[in-house]
Every structure is written in C-alpha cells, then in structure tokens.
Amino acid sequence: MSDIRIEKLRKEYGQTVAVNDVTITFPSGSVTCLLGPSGCGKTTLLRMIAGLEDVTSGEIYFGDQKVTDLAPSKRNIGMVFQYPVVYRGITVYENIELPLLQEKLSDQERRKRVMDVVETLGLQSSINKDITKLDNGTRQKVAVARTVARQPQIILFDEPITNVDVASKDQLKQALKDLTRMLKQTIVYVTHDQTEAMTLADQIALMKDGVVVQRDAPRSLYNQPNDVFGGWFLGNPGMNFFDLSAKTNGHGTEIQTGLFSRPLMIEGLEKDSNIKLGIRPEQVKVSGKKNDRMVQGTILRKSIVVGGQYLVTIKSCDQTFKAKVEPETGYALKDEVWFEIPLKDIIIFGPDGHRLDVKTSLA
Numbered sequence: 001m002s003d004i005r006i007e008k009l010r011k012e013y014g015q016t017v018a019v020n021d022v023t024i025t026f027p028s029g030s031v032t033c034l035l036g037p038s039g040c041g042k043t044t045l046l047r048m049i050a051g052l053e054d055v056t057s058g059e060i061y062f063g064d065q066k067v068t069d070l071a072p073s074k075r076n077i078g079m080v081f082q083y084p085v086v087y088r089g090i091t092v093y094e095n096i097e098l099p100l101l102q103e104k105l106s107d108q109e110r111r112k113r114v115m116d117v118v119e120t121l122g123l124q125s126s127i128n129k130d131i132t133k134l135d136n137g138t139r140q141k142v143a144v145a146r147t148v149a150r151q152p153q154i155i156l157f158d159e160p161i162t163n164v165d166v167a168s169k170d171q172l173k174q175a176l177k178d179l180t181r182m183l184k185q186t187i188v189y190v191t192h193d194q195t196e197a198m199t200l201a202d203q204i205a206l207m208k209d210g211v212v213v214q215r216d217a218p219r220s221l222y223n224q225p226n227d228v229f230g231g232w233f234l235g236n237p238g239m240n241f242f243d244l245s246a247k248t249n250g251h252g253t254e255i256q257t258g259l260f261s262r263p264l265m266i267e268g269l270e271k272d273s274n275i276k277l278g279i280r281p282e283q284v285k286v287s288g289k290k291n292d293r294m295v296q297g298t299i300l301r302k303s304i305v306v307g308g309q310y311l312v313t314i315k316s317c318d319q320t321f322k323a324k325v326e327p328e329t330g331y332a333l334k335d336e337v338w339f340e341i342p343l344k345d346i347i348i349f350g351p352d353g354h355r356l357d358v359k360t361s362l363a
C-alpha cells in the first residue's frame with residue numbers, strides 16, 4: 001500500500017481559493033479524516049486526490065508515483081460518495097460483484113471477495129434482494145462493499161453517512177468503524193461531523209479556509225489544539241476563551257485575573273502581550289463547597305446535556321464561561337458556586353491565535 005503525498009496543492013474557482021497550497025502526507029494503511037466546517041475545501045481536496053477535479057497547481061503522489069495528471073481510472077482508487085451509487089435491477093450480490101467481473105479472478109476468488117465484505121458489513125440477509133427494495137443506509141453499505149471488494153490501494157470517502165436516514169446512521173457508522181479497522185488500505189474520509197472523525201480516524205486533518213491547520217491523533221488534536229480554531233471547532237460546546245493581558249514586572253510575567261485564586265504567572269512570553277487562555281468546559285471543576293484553590297462565581301444557566309451531564313454557564317467578575325459537570329454535582333449546584341480552572345488543562349494562545357509553548361503557575 002502507498003501513502004498519499006500532497007505538495008503545495010491549490011485549487012481556485014475564479015476568485016475563490018478552495019484549497020490553498022496544502023502540503024500533507026496521508027500515511028499508508030491508516031485512516032485520515034478531513035474535518036472542518038462547510039466550505040473549508042475538504043471535498044475539493046478529496047476530489048483532486050481522486051482525479052475528479054483538475055489541480056490549479058501543486059502535485060499529488062501515491063507512494064513514489066506522481067499521479068497529478070493521471071485519469072481517475074488509472075489511479076487504482078475506490079471512492080464512496082454522499083449518495084449511494086448502486087445499480088438498479090440487479091441484486092446486492094451482483095452489485096458488489098460487478099466490477100470484479102473485469103478482473104482476472106477465478107470464480108472462487110471472486111465469490112470469496114464478495115462474501116468477505118458482505119460479512120464485514122453485515123449484508124448477509126440482503127444479498128439476494130433487489131437493490132431498489134433497500135433503505136438508503138443499506139444501499140450505502142452496498143456501495144461501500146463494491147468499492148472495498150475491488151481492493152484498491154486507496155479508498156476515499158466523501159461524507160458517506162450524511163445523507164443516510166437517521167434510523168440507519170448509527171448502524172452504518174458502526175459498520176464503517178469495523179471495516180476501516182480491518183482494512184489495510186490508505187483511507188481518506190471527509191466529514192464535517194467531529195464525533196464521526198473522533199471515532200473513525202487514526203489521525204484528523206483539521207481544515208479551515210482551504211488550509212490544513214493541524215494534523216494529529218484525535219485525542220491530541222482535542223487536548224492540544226495548535227490554534228484557537230481547533231479549540232473552538234472541536235468539543236460540544238467548544239473551548240472557553242478568555243482574553244487576558246500579561247504584564248512583565250520584577251516578579252516575572254503576570255496576569256491579574258479573578259479566574260484564579262492567585263495571579264497567574266507565565267514563563268516563556270517575551271514581552272507584555274495580550275493572550276487568549278483556553279479551557280474545555282469539562283475540565284473546569286465546579287463545586288458547591290469552597291476550597292483554597294477555588295474562586296467564587298454565579299450560575300447564569302444550567303441545562304442537562306447528552307449523557308445526563310449538566311452544562312452550566314458561570315459568571316465571575318466580568319468573565320462568563322461554560323462548565324460541564326457530572327449529573328450528581330450538577331443537580332446539587334445552587335446559584336453561588338466555587339470553581340477551579342486547573343493549570344494542567346489550560347492552553348495559552350498568542351494574539352494571532354496560535355498555541356504558545358509557555359509554562360504557567362500561580363504566584
């Protein structure tokens with residue numbers, strides 16, 4: 001199997017720069033999710049890898065082979081689209097088998113290839129059914145099965161779950177999870193759904209405005225975003241940000257803020273500067289009882305979220321932020337609360353929004 005190397009890849013549509021000089025490698029045999037909001041260029045990047053879209057400039061390599069100008073049919077890729085592409089009037093089995101009829105395979109090998117994917121995707125009970133009789137979640141599974149059975153070196157998924165009925169979404173997601181774990185191919189999977197990306201990906205390439213802002217393992221991206229965008233986009237809700245100003249004095253660089261029980265010291269900032277402090281809602285500790293490290297605040301709103309946790313909006317001094325707390329704690333909280341923002345969980349971003357490599361402590 002080969003990796004996919006993208007070098008300074010660019011796509012312009014008139015004045016719109018859909019993909020802006022992206023350089024990235026999708027490692028061989030792993031699943032990379034291209035994640036980002038609508039219009040950030042995910043699909044355009046994927047379609048250029050597939051050869052379905054001409055590039056404006058830059059290069060694409062599969063292993064050592066330059067494929068930038070190769071026709072899609074010469075690239076040995078498989079692609080699954082948003083809407084299931086299936087052939088009407090024939091059975092599920094025949095749909096999956098169809099492309100294999102053009103390959104030099106024995107009957108036995110061809111049947112094995114079909115039945116292996118049928119089993120992995122849980123399509124056994126549907127193999128003799130007419131494709132038109134199936135719901136679109138099952139049809140999408142058939143489209144996936146047909147792509148996988150060909151055993152292409154690279155498989156590209158373009159939001160394959162988005163247009164599937166709500167009822168079949170979870171089942172398809174689980175089937176894709178099981179499948180991608182088993183496959184040895186290099187997989188690029190486009191989605192705007194962070195849960196899907198977190199579940200499926202070995203690494204996520206987070207995109208914004210035609211640029212990959214970070215490529216990392218899902219947990220690293222979540223815990224250590226390189227940029228405020230990653231902090232904001234990932235999480236439900238995303239990170240809290242506080243605009244603070246750091247001043248250098250005889251003791252070092254210090255931030256006077258009511259968010260901590262003592263002034264916040266920062267080591268590694270070169271001069272006085274404005275920073276953004278980021279903390280995820282679930283990392284803020286909240287309690288009805290005071291301890292030395294905690295600061296007082298007032299609850300503005302309290303609501304129950306998925307999983308029974310409580311999302312509370314807290315105001316303290318002139319700052320407002322969100323905290324996610326366990327059901328028992330959340331239920332018991334009254335209007336006046338105590339909170340702690342643990343230093344080990346905070347991230348400091350510079351004025352340009354990039355994460356800074358600094359050390360923090362309390363004075």
Ligand SMILES: Nc1ncnc2c1ncn2[C@@H]1O[C@H](COP(=O)(O)OP(=O)(O)OP(=O)(O)O)[C@@H](O)[C@H]1O
Pocket residue numbers: 013016017018036037038039040041042043044045192
């Ligand atoms: N064929 C086209 N002609 C003109 N502009 C296009 C074309 N395809 C995409 N664009 C523009 O390029 C930008 C990136 O679009 P793209 O579809 O790649 O984003 P995306 O991240 O996949 O979004 P979505 O999830 O909504 O599909 C957008 O501004 C879009 O309007």
